[in-house]
Amino acid sequence: MADTSLNPYVRAQQSFKEAVETLGLEPAVYEILKQPMRTFEVAVPFIRDDGNLQVFTGYRVQHNDALGPTKGGLRFHPNVNLDEVKALAMWMTVKCALLELPYGGGKGGIACDVDQLSEREIERLSREYIRAINLVIGPDKDIPAPDVSTNPQIMAWMVDEYSRIRGENTFGLITGKPLVIGGSRGRVEATGRGLVFATRQLAKELGIEFEKARVAVQGFGNVGSVAAAISHELGATVVAVSDKDGGLYNAGGINIPDLLEYKRTHRALKGYPKAEPISNQELLELPVDILFPAALENQITADNAKNIRAKIVGEGANGPTTPEADAILFDKGVMVVPDVLGNAGGVTVSYFEWVQNQTRFYWSEEEVNHRLEEYMSRAMAEMHRMHERYGVTLRKAAYLVATERVASAMRVRGWLK
Numbered sequence: 478m479a480d481t482s483l484n485p486y487v488r489a490q491q492s493f494k495e496a497v498e499t500l501g502l503e504p505a506v507y508e509i510l511k512q513p514m515r516t517f518e519v520a521v522p523f524i525r526d527d528g529n530l531q532v533f534t535g536y537r538v539q540h541n542d543a544l545g546p547t548k549g550g551l552r553f554h555p556n557v558n559l560d561e562v563k564a565l566a567m568w569m570t571v572k573c574a575l576l577e578l579p580y581g582g583g584k585g586g587i588a589c590d591v592d593q594l595s596e597r598e599i600e601r602l603s604r605e606y607i608r609a610i611n612l613v614i615g616p617d618k619d620i621p622a623p624d625v626s627t628n629p630q631i632m633a634w635m636v637d638e639y640s641r642i643r644g645e646n647t648f649g650l651i652t653g654k655p656l657v658i659g660g661s662r663g664r665v666e667a668t669g670r671g672l673v674f675a676t677r678q679l680a681k682e683l684g685i686e687f688e689k690a691r692v693a694v695q696g697f698g699n700v701g702s703v704a705a706a707i708s709h710e711l712g713a714t715v716v717a718v719s720d721k722d723g724g725l726y727n728a729g730g731i732n733i734p735d736l737l738e739y740k741r742t743h744r745a746l747k748g749y750p751k752a753e754p755i756s757n758q759e760l761l762e763l764p765v766d767i768l769f770p771a772a773l774e775n776q777i778t779a780d781n782a783k784n785i786r787a788k789i790v791g792e793g794a795n796g797p798t799t800p801e802a803d804a805i806l807f808d809k810g811v812m813v814v815p816d817v818l819g820n821a822g823g824v825t826v827s828y829f830e831w832v833q834n835q836t837r838f839y840w841s842e843e844e845v846n847h848r849l850e851e852y853m854s855r856a857m858a859e860m861h862r863m864h865e866r867y868g869v870t871l872r873k874a875a876y877l878v879a880t881e882r883v884a885s886a887m888r889v890r891g892w893l894k
């Protein structure tokens with residue numbers, strides 16, 4: 478028999494099943510949540526620069542809309558397939574419910590390799606994809622956003638195409654747009670900032686003063702560099718950072734604004750003179766209070782989990798801790814802020830963007846950041862309460878909070894009988 482344990486869709490189903498059983502909810506909750514309510518597979522024909530027609534396969538999955546219209550990113554990647562999109566949509570249901578956003582989970586994508594396409598081809602493909610799914614998306618139905626290999630420019634072409642089809646500007650269709658056409662202030666930094674807010678709240682609940690903590694950050698991209706900069710700004714000592722070429726260490730702390738300036742001029746971290754080089758492996762095992770893995774999946778594994786000395790692991794990346802490592806860390810008493818909350822700052826500010834679009838009233842960056850902190854801290858506190866009540870990992874607690882909330886909505890809407 479095929480090993481289905483690595484199939485993300487099967488794993489997402491198992492997580493919901495476990496949550497329904499732990500909470501003692503009616504079995505109908507799992508019967509509804511174990512698959513998406515709607516799945517679309519579309520052929521996306523577009524004209525290549527050489528004049529030939531090519532057809533790619535696109536997907537949009539709407540998992541559950543009990544709490545509101547579905548929401549989730551669009552991924553352009555050769556490995557995009559239906560099971561992966563379904564799993565990611567289910568995961569968005571959890572994220573949105575956990576953060577108390579008035580959304581259900583959705584996800585979409587096109588199986589394609591953007592490196593093989595010119596910019597004009599990406600534009601034509603993006604517009605054709607929107608034509609293919611325009612009837613099933615909308616500001617009150619399903620709201621896409623950027624994900625792997627999609628960006629604000631692609632979102633701009635998509636919102637433009639939808640607006641042309643409908644004959645009206647519909648900025649609330651999609652989030653992660655450029656600022657000039659209804660994007661939100663603070664959206665670019667939202668994921669790294671939200672990661673720090675959630676982790677700071679957990680530290681507070683554990684009696685660790687974030688402002689005095691020693692911090693290590695793996696990955697210095699959109700998420701990692703912002704998490705490092707905000708930790709530094711709050712007074713924490715960032716002793717190590719890294720990117721794909723290796724890490725930097727300074728026991729006395731790295732001046733992150735100075736390092737960002739170095740990176741701007743040298744386009745790399747390597748060679749920064751005010752810290753020593755270390756490997757990515759060494760970085761993960763440093764004696765710090767807080768470790769932020771913010772690069773790739775599967776970085777903390779059964780092999781190195783026993784050597785992790787951080788008190789808190791704040792997951793910025795998606796899936797940086799394997800299930801085996803998760804169990805080892807739990808036994809060691811290391812608390813893990815799971816990715817489902819750790820990197821939810823992006824979707825939270827996406828929600829703020831949609832609110833601003835719908836009300837046509839735009840907020841200051843301070844207002845966005847203040848509200849982001851409120852949402853992240855509240856979700857962290859609830860997850861922590863569930864963790865204490867049921868004695869499970871914070872990751873499982875996230876599913877408990879989310880499943881209970883979605884189940885309540887389904888119950889009052891009369892879906893369960």
Ligand SMILES: NC(=O)c1ccc[n+]([C@@H]2O[C@H](COP(=O)([O-])OP(=O)(O)OC[C@H]3O[C@@H](n4cnc5c(N)ncnc54)[C@H](O)[C@@H]3O)[C@@H](O)[C@H]2O)c1
Nearest residue numbers: 668696697698699700720721757771772793794795820823
């Ligand atoms: N950007 C977002 O808003 C967002 C939202 C949710 C989740 N995430 C997740 O966060 C993670 C990082 O995303 P990002 O947007 O910062 O990407 P990015 O491409 O901007 O940055 C990735 C960073 O990781 C580094 N890196 C790559 N391989 C590495 C390795 N082996 N060891 C150490 N560092 C390595 C890169 O050099 C780079 O600094 C991904 O898992 C992504 O799915 C990002």
